[in-house]
Amino acid sequence: STYYEIVSYVVYGSLFKIRERMIPPIGESRSDIFIIAELAKRLGYGHLYPQTEEELLRHALVGSGFNIEQVKESGGIITKPTTIMQYKKWEKGLLRKDGKPGFDTPTGKLEILSTVLEEYGYDPLPKYTEPPESPISRPDIAKKYPLVFNSGSRTRTSIHTQHHGIEGLNKNHLEPTVLLNSLDANERKIKNGQMVQIRTLRGAVNMRAIVTDDIVKGAIDANHACGSPIGPKSWKSTNVNVLTDIKQYDPISGFPIFKSLLCEVEKIDNSTKSLEIITDEITEEELKYTKFSTPQNLIYLDYNATTPLSEPVKQVMKEVMEIYSNPSSVHKGGKTARSLMETARRQVAQAINCTAKRIIFTGSGSEANNLAIKGVVYADKKNRKHIITSKIEHPSVLETCKELEKKGFKVTYLEVDKSGMINPDDLRLSINENTVLISLMMVNNITGVIQPINKFVEIAHKHNVLFHTDAIQALGKIELDVSKLKVDLLTLSAHKIQGPKGVGALYRRKGIIIEPLINGGGQEFGLRSGTENLIGIVGFGKATEAVSASLKKMAKLVSIRNFLEKGLSSIFDDYFVNGVDSERVPNTSSVTLPGYRGESILLAVSRQGIFFSSGSACSAGSAKPSHVLLAMGLSEEEAHCSLRFSLSIGQTKEDIEHLLTELKNIVKNSKNIIKFVPCR
Incomplete structure (x- = not known):
């Protein structure tokens, strides 16, 4: 803080507060800044310095939009409306006065080579140079002065000598001290509290030794x-400046360098009585890293991201760990492994009402989407080059389409309305004679909005176009019957239904030809080569057994989700639910909280053991706003102010009450932090 702030006010975020006096000044005692201000006045420069606290406050408020009378009327505290932190401001023209993209530098670019430094005659690329006085640059004097001198980097004592003349401030610091490593002290036969002399090429000073392992040897x-001329004798007579080299200074600021000088420390004499030192130094205990304390009752509200393994799945996977044979082997062990795998294939097939032969196991849901899209377009004998998808698809669909665009394919990205729905008429009008595939998701992972897949399939087949749907977020939440849907291809993922990660599946309707993406041993009907992940596949199969029961319990989540959304509306002004006017799966709620950055709320609440997602993109480490919310018409700021809660069938009303309580506390106590904390 500045001297100004110490005297009369404090600024924290967007808050300005007049400091309250705890103890009135005695006699003529004044803060340093007013002593300096009066000195300036006597020298004829008083107009440059505020002479009273009121003048100081008026000076501090210049340009704030407030005056001192307004501050006093509001009880001594004022705040300004905060703004949401934004990413990549240079792309939006927010860093330059002219509003153009780029940085506020002479070149408009982020300068590694500083043209400003160069203009003033300095090296445009600051680089490390060995100090003129160090063990490496001056080995000749390092023998006599083997220690490296630092000053002021570790102490907690006041930097103002005159303060040590005040009894209440000097009781723990009667004399200046020097930190010395215990090994260095032993070599010099120095004990804690003894008087020592610090010597450099330029001079010497006396201080009391603090022997510790809390400084490097x-x-x-x-x-x-x-x-200083004021203060106790020991402090007045000890001036570290005599040890420094006035020729060593920072070339830009002109400030002298108090580090990287060579010195020696010696005990003065044995007759000097040791002084008990209360150091106030940072202890090793204080420096210990405090690990995140996991609350006993975690509340997980991020089931659309991934789910924990169910106990039956854990158990069956443990059993299969003992079966290590390759399912492709013809011996007994291989046959056992294959039997388990085919049982799992039947279990997955039953969950979506098809035969086992229609299921192809993959390494993930993303791989299944890739296999469906690329497999179809590469196998098309008519060489059609047009694909239709939407702007709200999962990245594994969108990025696959972008990759195909590089190879000459044309892709139509359908718009959605503000409720997240695709208009069937838009799909119908987008189809042409060159359309080879339509890929539209069934349930959106961000909003939970359900698309009318039956209508889309009917339109596609009317034009002899194949239809693929990403049903990863649908399994276990709504009925999934491929015989009713009549889709040609459908993708699933195990870890969304309390199964293991690293295994997905592709349903392929009978007669649909696709090209494999991975060639090799011809596993999975020749469409996905590679030794099968038996443990994962068996876990997937076991997880699908619970799908039917899960559907029956899903209905109760509607009331819990509604309770959550109603509770949020009482905490946040202008709050709204994304996709509220559309049919949604019961477990998902995407909400926007204008003025509150979603990632910041997420980080704050996660410390209390409550986990959910924000409105950032569904990809590792991404700081971009969700493309789904942007497609629905939200601004980037609104998307960043969004949260996604995705519940499990085991969620209780008490879980939601606890979440709402924590949100109330955080918003009440940390409003500005929630708006400003940088998350990426």
Whole structure:
């Protein structure tokens, strides 16, 4: 903080507060800044310095939009409306006065080579140079002065010597001290509290030794400042400046360098009585890293991202760990492995009402989407080059389409309305004679909005176009019957239904020809080569057994989701639910909280053991706003102010009450932090 702030006010985020006096000044005692201000006045420069606290406050408020009378009327505290932190401001023209994209530098670019430094005659690319006085640059004097001198980097004592003349402030710091490593001290026969002399090429000062392991061997750290005409004798007579080299200074600021000087420390004499030192130094205990304390009752509200393994799945996977044979082997062990795998294939097939032969196991849902899209277009004998998808698809669909565009394919990305729905008429009008595939998701992972897949399939087949749907978020939440849907291809993922990660599946309707993406041993009907992940596949199969029961329990989540959304509306102004006017799966709620950055709320609440997602993109480490919310018409700021809650069938009303309580506390106590905390 500045001297100004110490005297009369404090600024924290967007808050300005007049400091309240705890103890009135006695006699003529004044803060340093007013002593300096009066000195300036006597020298004829008083107009440059505020002379009273009121003048100081008026000076501090210049340009704030407030005056001192307004501050006093509001009880001494004022705040300004905060703004949402934005990413990549240089792309939006927010860093330059002219509003153009780029940085506020002479070149408009992020300058590694500083043209400003270069203009003033300095090296445009600051680089490390060995200090002129160090063990490497001056080995000749390092023998006599083997220690590296530092000053002021480790001490907690006041830098102002005159304060040590006040009894209440100097009781723990009667004399200046120097930190010395215990090994260095032993070599010099120095004990804690003894008087020592610090010597450099330029001079010497006396201080009391603090012997500790809390400083690296070969370095010391001495009290800085000292040498004032005011204060105790020991402080007045000790001036570390005599140890420094005035020729060593920072070339830009002109400030002298108090580090990287060579020195030696010696005990003065044995007759000097040791002084008990209360150091106030940072202890090793204080420096210990405090690990995140996991609350006993975690509340997980991120089931659309992934789910925990169910107990039956864990158990069957443990059993299969003992079966290590390759399912392709013809011996007994291989046959056992294959039998388990085919049982799992039947279990997955039953969950979506098809025969086992229609299921192809993959390494993930993303791989299944890739196999469906690329497999169809590469196998098309008519060489058609047009694909239709939407702007709200999962990245594994969108990025696959973008990759195909590079190879000459044309892709139509259908729009959605503000409720997240695709208009069937838009689909109908987008189809042409060159359309080879339509790929539209069934349930959106961000909003939970359900698309009318039956209508889309009917339109596609009327034009002899194949239809693929990503049903990963649908399994276990709504009925999934491929005989009713009549889709040609459908993708699933195990880890969304309390199965293992690293295994997905593609349903392929009978007669649909696709090209494999991975060639090799011809596993999975020749469409996905590679030794099968038996443990994962068996876990997937076991997880699908619970799908039917899960559907029956899903209905109760509607009331819990509604309770959550109603509770949020009482905490956040202008709050709204994304996709509220559309049919949604019961477990998903995407909400926007204008003025509150979603990632910041997420980070704050996660410390309390409550986990959910924000409105950032569904990809590792991405800071971009969700493309789904942008497609629905939200601004980037609104998308960043969004949260997604995805519940499990085991979620209770008490879980939601706890979440709402934590949100109330955080918003009440940390409003500005929630708006400003940088998350990426």
